[in-house]
Amino acid sequence: EVHLVESGGGLVQAGRSLRLSCAASGFTFDDYAMHWVRQGPGKGLEWVAGINWNGADIGYADSVKGRFTIYRDNAKHSLYLQMNSLRVEDTALYYCAKDPTVTYTSGGVDVWGQGTTVTVSS
Amino acid sequence: QSVLTQAPSASGTPGQRVTISCSGSGSNIGKNYVYWYQQLPGTAPKLLMSRNNQRPSGVPDRFSGSKSGTSASLAISGLRSEDEADYYCAVWDDALEVVFGGGTKLTVL
Numbered sequence: 365e366v367h368l369v370e371s372g373g374g375l376v377q378a379g380r381s382l383r384l385s386c387a388a389s390g391f392t393f394d395d396y397a398m399h400w401v402r403q404g405p406g407k408g409l410e411w412v413a414g415i416n417w418n419g420a421d422i423g424y425a426d427s428v429k430g431r432f433t434i435y436r437d438n439a440k441h442s443l444y445l446q447m448n449s450l451r452v453e454d455t456a457l458y459y460c461a462k463d464p465t466v467t468y469t470s471g472g473v474d475v476w477g478q479g480t481t482v483t484v485s486s
Numbered sequence: 487q488s489v490l491t492q493a494p495s496a497s498g499t500p501g502q503r504v505t506i507s508c509s510g511s512g513s514n515i516g517k518n519y520v521y522w523y524q525q526l527p528g529t530a531p532k533l534l535m536s537r538n539n540q541r542p543s544g545v546p547d548r549f550s551g552s553k554s555g556t557s558a559s560l561a562i563s564g565l566r567s568e569d570e571a572d573y574y575c576a577v578w579d580d581a582l583e584v585v586f587g588g589g590t591k592l593t594v595l
Binding site for chain 2: 464
C-alpha cells in the first residue's frame, strides 16, 4: 500500500526556519514527481512546490519562491521542504503528495499524506 | 483569490444529481488536464477524478467529470450523505504552477 508520512512541523517564530520531511513507501519513489501542498486554517488547498522524478526540474508558487526549497533523496525514498524566512501567513497544514507522472507539471496528485502542521508566530 | 473559480457551496437531497463547476482560462483548463479532489471533514484530500474524466480505482461510478473549453464539471448522481465534503478542482497553469479552485462545500440536506 502506498504511504506518505510527513514530519518536521511545529511552532516557530516569524523569520526562522523549519525543514519538513516526507517518507514514502509502497511504490517506486524515483519513478514519480512529488509535491508539497498546504492548507491554511479554514482555507482551501494551495500548491507550494513540485519536483520531478530525479530532482532536475523544480517549481514553486510565487508566495514561497526564494524562501522555500524542495528537494528529494531517492536513495532514502524521501522528500523535503526547507522553509526559510517563515511568515505568519505560512501557517498551514502541509501535505506531501505524489504525482501520477514523472514530471510535476501534470497538474495532478494521486496520493496524499496526512499532513504536518506548521504554525508561525509573530 | 483563486485562479480557478468554484462556487463556495452547493447542496442537494439524497438521490439527487449535483454538479460542481470549475471555471478557468486558456492558460490552464483550456489546454491541460483537470483533476478533482474530495476532502471529507478532518481528513486529507483524496483524488476523485483524473485527467478530466478518469475515475481512479475505488471511486464509485456515481462520480463523473467533464471539460468543455475553459470550464470543467464534476457531477455526482444518486447523492448520498457520505458525499458531504469539500470538492476542489486543480490543473497545471502555463504560468508554471499547479492551481487549485477555491473549493465547493457540498451539503447533503
